[in-house]
Amino acid sequence: MNRVINPVLFKVVRWAFLATVLLLPLLIFENRGYYLRIATLVLMFAGLGGAWNIIGGFANQVSLGHAAFFGVGAYTSTLLLKYIGLSPWLGMVAAGVIAGLLSLMIAVPTFRLRGHYFALGTIAFAEVLRILFLYFKGITEGPVGLSVPYLGDSVWNFQFSGGFGYYVTALALLSLTCFVAYRVKVGRLGYQLRALSNSHEAAEVVGVDTYRAKLWASILSSMLTGAWGTFYAQYLYFIDPDTVFGFWTFSVKMAMVAILGGLGTIWGPLVGSAFLIPLDEWTSAVFTGNLAAVSRLIYGGLLIALILWQPRGLLFWFTGLGERWRRKRSSLENPEAETGP
C-alpha cells in the first residue's frame, strides 16, 4: 500500500513546498500583516497537529488533553522570562522539558486506558491543570492572564517588530516537528506504534514493549507541544489559563487538524491546518457581533460533513484522487492494462 501512495505523496509534498516558497515574497510585501498572521497560525496549528499525531495518529491514542502540554509550555517560558529574565529561546527548551516530565506523570494513570477511556482521562488532566493555574493567582495571575513583558525588537528575546520573524520561527519549528514525526514514523518506534495502534495484545505478542513505545511517543509529542506553547506566548504576548489549557481552543483544534488532514501522516496536519485555520479566521472575520456564532456553526457543520465524507482525512482523498487520475492516464495510454475496478 505504501508503494502505491508514495509517488503521489511526494507530489503533494513538492506542491506544498512550492506553494510555501511562492507565497513567501507575497507575504513579505503584504502590508497589514493579516495574511502573514493567518499563515503563521496555519504553521503553528500544523505543528501542533503534527506533534499530536505522534501519539494520536501513529499510536491511535486519541488524546483530548494536549492543551495541558501546550499551556504548561506557554507558562513555563513566560514565567521564566518574567521572574528571572531568561531568554524565551532557553525558555522554550525548558518548556519542552517540563512538558515532557508532565507527560511522564500523566502516563502512569492513563496508559492502561484504551480508546474512549484514554480520551476521557486526558481531558481530565488538562482540566486539572487549568483549575490549578486559575487558582494559584500568586504565581500565574489566575484568570486575569499573564502578559509577556515587551523587551524591544531583539532576536535574543524572541521578539520581533514585524510578523515576519514569527513566520520564519514557526516555519523552523514546523520543520523540526515534521522531522521528528518523520524519524518516528520510519524508525523502529513508528513500527512499534503502528503495531500497538491495531492491538496492544498482538503487539505485545510480537515483542513490542507497548508501555515503553507509548511513553517515548508521548514524551516526544508533549515536548514539541510545549515548545509550540512558548511560541504562542511570544507571538501573542498574552496567555491565560482558560485559553491555553482550553478544551475547545487547543485540545480539540490540534487533534482536529491532524484528523482532517490525515491521521498518522507527516503532511496531513499541514493540509488540515491549511484548510481549517483560514476557514476559521475567515468566518470569524465575516461574522462579527451578534452573528459571531455563525462562524462556529459553519465550522462545526463543515466538520460534520468532512468527517462523514472522508473519515480518514483529506490527504487520503488527495492521494486517492491522484491515484485514480494516474490510473486513468495509464489506461488511456495502454487500455488493455486496465484490470479490475
Added chain:
Amino acid sequence: MITNLLQAIFNGILTGGVYAVVSVGLSLVFGIVDVVNFAQPEFLMMGMFVAYFLSIATGIDPIMASPLVFLVVFLFGAVVQRFLIQRVLNAPLVAQIFLTVAVAMVMVSGAQLLFGADFRSAPTFYATKALHVGPFQFSLPQFLAFCASSIMALLLWIFMERTDVGRCIKATAQNRTAAILMGINPYRMYVLAFAIGTGLAGAAGAVILPYSYVFPTIGHDWGLIMFTVVVLGGLGSVPGALLAGLIVGVIQSLTSVYMPTQLQNLVVFIVFILTLAYRPAGLLGR
C-alpha cells in the same frame, strides 16, 4: 458540627440524584451503541431551553413539562443518531469522537445564534422556598428536582427490565449477532437507545431549570460532572451511573464545605483520574 456534616451529605444526595439522571443517558448510549457522546451535555442545554420557552409561552412548570421536553429532545436525538452517528459506527475511533464533538459545536453555536448569550431563568413560585425538617433545611426546587429524577430513574428501570422493547435493547448490547438472529433490528435499537439517552439528559435539563440559569454554553459546566459520573459508575453501566451520581454529589457537597469553591471541581477531577487509574471499569462496570 455533625449537623453541618449531615446537612452537606443530604444536600449532596439531592444534587447527586439529579447528576445521576443527567449522566445515565451517556452511560446507556455507550453501553448499547458503543459511542461516547461528547455532545451529551448539549442535549441537557437543549432540554433546558425547551423547558424555558414552554414555561415562558404557556406558564407550564418546568418540572411538569419534563415529559414533553423528553419527547422533543428524544426526537432530536433520534435524528442525530439516525443521520449522523449511525454512519460512523464502523469508522475509526477518532471519527466517532470528533463527530460528536462537532455536533456539540453546532448545537452550542446554534443556540447562541437563536437565543443569544444571555443568562435566563424560568420563574416558579417555589424558586426561593425552603423545606425545614428538624435542624435541616433543603432548597425546595432541589428537593423537587431530586424527586422528579428518582421517578425518571424508576421509569427507566421499568422500561429496560419489564418491557419487550427494553429487553430488545439490552439483548442488542449483550450480543448483537444473537439479537439479529432473534429478529431484532440492531440499528433501530441504536436509534432508540440514543434517543432515550439524550432525551433523559433533556428531561433532566427541564428538572434543574427552577434553580439554574440557562445559557448556550451551560453544557460545558455539566460535561465534567457527566463524564466523572459515568466513568466512576462504569461506562455503559446504568445502575453504576445512578450510584456514582449520588457519590459525586456528596463528594462535591462535602468539598464545598471544607475547601474554597474554586477547587470544588478539582476534587471531582481527582476522583475521576483515580477511578481511571485504579478502577477503569468503574464501580459497577462490565
